[in-house]
Structure formats: C-alpha cells, structure tokens
Amino acid sequence: MYGIMRELLFRLPPETAHNLTLSGLDLAGKLGLLKAFVSRPDPLPVRVMGLDFPNPVGLAAGLDKNADHLDALGALGFGFIEVGTVTPLAQPGNPRPRMFRLPEHQALINRMGFNNQGLEHLIERVDKKHYSGVLGINVGKNKVTPNEESESDYRKGIAAVYSRADYITVNVSSPNTPGLRDLQFGDSLKGLMHAIKDEQARCEKEHGRYVPLAVKIAPDMDDEGIRFVAGALKESGLDGVIATNTTISRDAVAGHRYAEEAGGLSGAPVREPSTRVIEALYAELGESLPIIGVGGITDGDSAAAKIRAGAKLVQIYTGFIYRGPALIRESVEAIRRLG
Numbered sequence: 098m099y100g101i102m103r104e105l106l107f108r109l110p111p112e113t114a115h116n117l118t119l120s121g122l123d124l125a126g127k128l129g130l131l132k133a134f135v136s137r138p139d140p141l142p143v144r145v146m147g148l149d150f151p152n153p154v155g156l157a158a159g160l161d162k163n164a165d166h167l168d169a170l171g172a173l174g175f176g177f178i179e180v181g182t183v184t185p186l187a188q189p190g191n192p193r194p195r196m197f198r199l200p201e202h203q204a205l206i207n208r209m210g211f212n213n214q215g216l217e218h219l220i221e222r223v224d225k226k227h228y229s230g231v232l233g234i235n236v237g238k239n240k241v242t243p244n245e246e247s248e249s250d251y252r253k254g255i256a257a258v259y260s261r262a263d264y265i266t267v268n269v270s271s272p273n274t275p276g277l278r279d280l281q282f283g284d285s286l287k288g289l290m291h292a293i294k295d296e297q298a299r300c301e302k303e304h305g306r307y308v309p310l311a312v313k314i315a316p317d318m319d320d321e322g323i324r325f326v327a328g329a330l331k332e333s334g335l336d337g338v339i340a341t342n343t344t345i346s347r348d349a350v351a352g353h354r355y356a357e358e359a360g361g362l363s364g365a366p367v368r369e370p371s372t373r374v375i376e377a378l379y380a381e382l383g384e385s386l387p388i389i390g391v392g393g394i395t396d397g398d399s400a401a402a403k404i405r406a407g408a409k410l411v412q413i414y415t416g417f418i419y420r421g422p423a424l425i426r427e428s429v430e431a432i433r434r435l436g
C-alpha cells in the first residue's frame with residue numbers, strides 16, 4: 098500500500114509530498130484507518146535513560162518539527178517519537194527548494210534550516226496531544242542567535258519543554274545553521290553541557306521530576322573528536338547521546354545531479370559513518386551512558402547493526418520516507434532476533 102502511495106508522492110517535489118503525507122496521515126488517523134490497517138510491531142520493551150520504551154525503534158527529529166502530527170505518527174507503532182528541532186522563536190528556514198531526493202542511493206539531502214513555529218506553538222500542540230507514548234523534544238538555537246549566546250536559547254528550550262518531555266535532545270549537529278556544529282568541540286561543548294545540566298537541575302527542582310538530557314552529534318568527526326565528546330559527556334553527567342545527524346560528506350553520492358546541493362545527506366550513505374561513530378563512542382562509554390543510533394537504517398539488518406555497534410535504541414527518518422511504516426516492524430523484528 099505504501100509502495101503505491103510512494104509512487105504517486107515521489108512525482109511531487111519532496112517538501113510538498115512530505116506535507117501532503119503528514120496531512121493524509123492526520124486524516125487517516127482521525128478516521129481510525131491507521132489503527133485498522135497499520136500492522137504494528139509486537140512489544141519489545143526496553144528501559145533506557147530510566148524510561149520504559151515499548152520497543153527500541155523511534156522516529157528521528159525533523160519529520161514533525163512542530164509536534165503537529167503526534168497522534169497520527171503515534172498510531173504507527175514507533176517505540177518513541179522525537180519532535181523538533183524547535184527554536185525559541187519561529188523562523189522560516191532556508192528558501193525552497195531545500196530538500197532533494199536521491200532514490201538511487203535511498204538518500205535525501207536537506208538544508209531546511211530549522212524551519213519551525215517556535216516553542217510556544219510546539220508546547221500548545223503537545224498539550225493537546227492524545228499520544229501517550231514516549232516523547233522526546235529536540236531543542237535548538239535560532240539562526241539569529243550568535244553562538245556566544247546559544248546557551249540562552251538552549252536554556253529557554255529546556256525550560257519550556259521540561260514538564261512535557263520524557264527526554265530532551267540538545268541538537269548541536271545540524272549542518273544547516275551556520276556555526277552550530279562548532280558547539281560540538283572543545284570549550285564550547287564543555288561550556289554548553291555545563292549550562293544545560295545546570296538548567297536541568299533548576300527545572301528538576303521546579304517540577305519535582307528528572308527529565309533526561311541527550312546531545313545529538315554529527316557523523317563528520319574524527320576519532321579524536323569522538324573521544325573528546327565521549328569524555329565531555331561522561332564528565333558532565335549527561336544522560337544519553339544521539340549518533341548521528343546528517344553528513345556534509347558527499348563521497349558516497351559523488352556524481353549525482355544533486356550531490357553538490359548544500360545541506361545534510363541522510364539515508365543509506367550515512368549508515369556506515371554513523372555506525373562508526375556509535376562504535377567509537379561505545380568503545381569509550383561502554384555501558385555508562387546510552388547511545389541512540391540513527392543514520393541510514395533502511396531495513397532490519399541496518400537497524401540491528403546499530404544495536405550490535407552499541408546503541409540501546411535506534412531512530413529512523415529517511416528510511417521511513419522510502420519504506421513507510423513497514424520499516425518499524427521490520428527493524429523491531431531484526432533487533433528481537435539479536436536476543
């Protein structure tokens with residue numbers, strides 16, 4: 098069924114198809130069709146970051162940036178859903194076209210640029226949701242906020258979503274906000290981690306609940322960079338790490354007509370780089386801090402490979418666009434077979 102729909106949708110520009118699919122999902126959800134027709138995975142419960150997940154396969158950030166589609170997405174069988182990236186203020190993102198399909202590579206290139214309606218809108222949507230599964234909220238900084246003041250945007254994000262999220266992701270790895278990824282290195286990273294832990298402690302006092310914090314990192318990091326991140330994560334007492342975001346490398350798609358489009362490359366070409374980061378992180382962190390593996394999961398085997406590399410949970414985005422909800426179940430089953 099998704100195959101036929103995809104055939105039609107892929108004739109439209111990617112962003113139009115994306116929006117149309119989400120509206121269609123909303124409608125199907127309201128009509129009760131999703132519950133009736135989508136074959137959800139059998140439970141494969143897992144406890145990570147002190148949270149109980151019905152299965153380890155989640156939706157990655159960026160698909161539902163504003164939490165507008167939580168109820169429909171929640172009916173598809175994901176073990177958890179991450180919404181955002183949300184910035185304190187609404188912002189339009191980059192001019193269109195800003196999303197490109199590379200079907201020959203099961204890949205996408207995007208330079209959306211954190212287009213989103215801002216914290217106020219997201220909160221309103223989350224407050225109205227019926228979805229009762231695990232909810233991650235991914236926070237970022239506005240484009241107009243200089244890096245030196247980024248702490249303040251992340252603090253605002255954490256404070257605003259704290260009482261509504263099961264976990265919060267601090268995104269420092271989008272290639273589409275100039276300078277953002279610099280926050281993954283050196284003193285900038287340590288300073289930011291210190292600030293967000295401080296904000297978490299403040300919010301914990303205010304709300305009487307501990308909400309775990311994860312940092313999301315890029316795949317474009319050498320071994321030394323990964324070791325540094327791992328050290329900083331341990332030192333700061335963060336609760337998890339999401340590896341990885343999209344890549345700026347084009348090695349795997351060289352020669353493709355969209356290869357030179359600016360932005361982050363996702364899907365199959367980011368699979369190996371992302372798994373390499375997970376392996377290197379796991380070598381440093383062991384069981385001390387959970388890794389959420391994301392990047393290039395397009396079938397059960399690639400989902401299981403992330404778990405074998407050391408991830409405790411996985412997320413999907415581009416594979417979900419190409420394969421539809423069947424990928425959720427296939428991934429859960431492949432992970433179940435690992436035992």
Ligand SMILES: Cc1cc2nc3c(=O)[nH]c(=O)nc-3n(C[C@H](O)[C@H](O)[C@H](O)COP(=O)(O)O)c2cc1C
Nearest residue numbers: 157158159182207341342363364392393413414415
């Ligand atoms: C169109 C698009 C938009 C994205 N937006 C975000 C975002 O807002 N925040 C974020 O942390 N990651 C974002 N991502 C990255 C994904 O969450 C994921 O980390 C990455 O695409 C690798 O996984 P995949 O190969 O399964 O797509 C986006 C990815 C795509 C394709």
